[in-house]
């Protein structure tokens with residue numbers, strides 16, 4: 335398994351943000367955590383990332399208990415909605431940054447950056463600054479940067495949330511394509527049912543800190559397991 339979440343609970347005061355969640359995310363799959371605002375998606379993702387510690391339960395990454403490991407030890411790539419690029423650095427320099435801080439050899443960094451520009455279809459944009467890119471292109475740079483060090487796990491928290499509908503649609507297709515190319519175990523947090531259905535192999539529907547259902551988009555659509563799933567998913571319109 336890529337990721338195993340085992341009876342994980344996270345409280346803020348007496349409020350249960352994540353309530354005894356268990357999940358298995360197969361290695362190489364793309365899973366969406368789908369649910370309304372406040373359902374605990376980001377808190378769960380942050381615990382997988384190591385940015386937040388569970389009050390109880392365990393998180394296993396690639397067969398190892400990572401519950402108390404640091405963010406760095408987990409070898410994870412992140413993209414958040416407002417995970418800004420460095421404005422004073424070019425696209426190439428932004429993508430190279432995580433490689434430089436990990437002291438990769440210069441002669442390895444150059445070809446790796448070009449490979450990543452190819453991967454996110456931004457050949458020809460390497461010398462631009464973030465301000466000279468569209469919102470969608472910036473998020474593709476953020477994806478390339480997150481993948482630079484070949485993380486074992488990629489975590490995306492509403493990465494396309496701030497963009498308009500047309501760009502989001504394009505980015506979904508890029509994400510799907512990217513995932514077919516690199517096959518890194520990916521967790522995508524979204525409140526957008528269409529996004530989850532279009533992109534993910536498996537969908538985890540969350541509500542009030544709990545998992546309501548896990549299944550493919552067809553399973554969740556055709557056989558909603560709970561009244562909540564039925565009302566939340568509904569027909570795509």
Ligand code: ADP
Nearest residue numbers: 346350351369370371372373374375376377378
């Ligand atoms: P989602 O990502 O699904 O919108 P979150 O995981 O961000 O949900 O939040 C779940 C609930 O936990 C929300 O009610 C939120 O207000 C609360 N919460 C999240 N982080 C904190 C925190 N650091 N302190 C207090 N409450 C928090």
Ligand code: MG
Nearest residue numbers: 375376377523
């Ligand atoms: Mg959130």
